[in-house]
Amino acid sequence: MQYVVTSNKKVCGKVKDDKLTVDDILGAGANVEHLLASGHITIANAGTAVKATPAPKQDFSFNEEEPAFQSDNSEGEKEWQE
């Protein structure tokens, strides 16, 4: 995961808008949660909306001419009619 410096202070040797990795932060003896909570860094791309891939179009139209299912069980109908 990458982080972006949002602080006006130097953080882990980096300035505003520079990117930091977890290794950079831990290597500098810092704490990720503390830097996030105190507003020095944010998660990279945290505010970017993810563009959803459109799903393939599906044809839900019903073909009335040809029934989708034809029952061969005509005996049941006969019993019901009787």
Place this chain on the structure above:
Amino acid sequence: MARIVLTNVKVLIGAVDLSDHISSVSLSTTYDVLETTAFAAGNVPEAAKSRIAGLADNSVTFEFHQDYATSEVEATVYPLLGTVASVTVSPTSGTVAADNPEYQFNALISEWTPLNGAVGELATASVTWPISGGIVKDVTP
């Protein structure tokens, strides 16, 4: 050996550079003194007490200029209260070298004065934090 006037001391607290809001720094190391004088003092040329060093006790003192703005002093130090944070100090912000050593240690953020000052005065916070463990003196560029 050149004398040095402190104008550009570098202080990092939790890897955040707060140098521009600190006006005073003091890094202190003292050792417990353990007396070892015994009856065999007669063997010593001059009868005198003998001593050895015990455990080191380190601390650091800072004078902060308070600032409540986003990612400034208060936002940085207050969340660290009661925790151990990495701190580094060096005489100047230049490259670490034998004539600009960097002292690295872990300080227990044991006290803080969020609001301090009288009418018309600059809001400051003076703290002394005990150091947990030793101090590493780094002179490697």
